Amino acid sequence: xxxxxxxxxxxxxxxxxxxxxxxxxxxxxxGIGSIYLLLGSLLxxxxxxxxxGDRDYLLRAYSFADWCARQKxxxxxxxxxxxxxxxxxxxxPVEQVVPWIRLEIYEQNRDLLEAMRxxxxxEIDHAFKSRAGGHDREIVELAGRTYxxxxx
Numbered sequence: 001x002x003x004x005x006x007x008x009x010x011x012x013x014x015x016x017x018x019x020x021x022x023x024x025x026x027x028x029x030x031g032i033g034s035i036y037l038l039l040g041s042l043l044x045x046x047x048x049x050x051x052x053g054d055r056d057y058l059l060r061a062y063s064f065a066d067w068c069a070r071q072k073x074x075x076x077x078x079x080x081x082x083x084x085x086x087x088x089x090x091x092x093p094v095e096q097v098v099p100w101i102r103l104e105i106y107e108q109n110r111d112l113l114e115a116m117r118x119x120x121x122x123e124i125d126h127a128f129k130s131r132a133g134g135h136d137r138e139i140v141e142l143a144g145r146t147y148x149x150x151x152x
Contacts, residue, residue, distance in 0.1 A: 012068060012076050019064040035076055039065060039083035047091045062100040069105045077108075085109045086116050089124060098127040 012035050016024040020042060027038045042061045049057040068080035085105070088097050098106075106113075106128045114121045 012071070012073070015064060015067055019060040019067075035068070035079040036083045039068065039079050040087065042084065043087050043090070046088070050092055050096055058100060066102060066105055069108060081109045081112050086112060089113075089117060089120050094120065094123050094127050098124070098131065101128075103128060103131065 013024070016038055020038075023038060023041050023045065027034065027041065042065065046058065046061050048054075049061070065080050065084045068076050069085070071077050085101070086109075088101070106124075110125070113124055117124065
């Protein structure tokens with residue numbers, strides 16, 4: 001008998017199910033269901049997606065982290081900072097990561113990055129400050145909602 005898929009019951013779970021379904025199912029299958037672990041698990045796949053040029057995955061994963069960062073639920077927005085944005089610069093050059101993060105989200109996480117990534121902070125901060133004119137946005141509908149996503 002096939003095992004029923006776990007049912008998402010929080011807003012972040014619904015969004016994860018829509019944007020990063022493989023990672024969401026992996027976390028749920030292991031019975032963890034933690035937003036912190038899910039966001040952390042996206043980083044290794046993002047690293048591969050950057051190498052492979054998988055723009056579709058990068059859009060979905062960075063969009064999920066962006067969505068989390070903008071939530072009112074402290075557990076969700078905090079997880080985006082400590083589990084995702086803090087580690088986003090671990091394995092990739094700053095110039096590859098910066099275009100995928102909106103300036104508003106960087107500013108929200110700036111103090112965290114300064115405290116936790118002092119060896120890279122000057123480079124990260126300079127990259128965001130020198131970014132001219134922002135990025136074009138692509139409007140997409142995901143999980144029945146409309147989002148503006150960075151176009152690179």
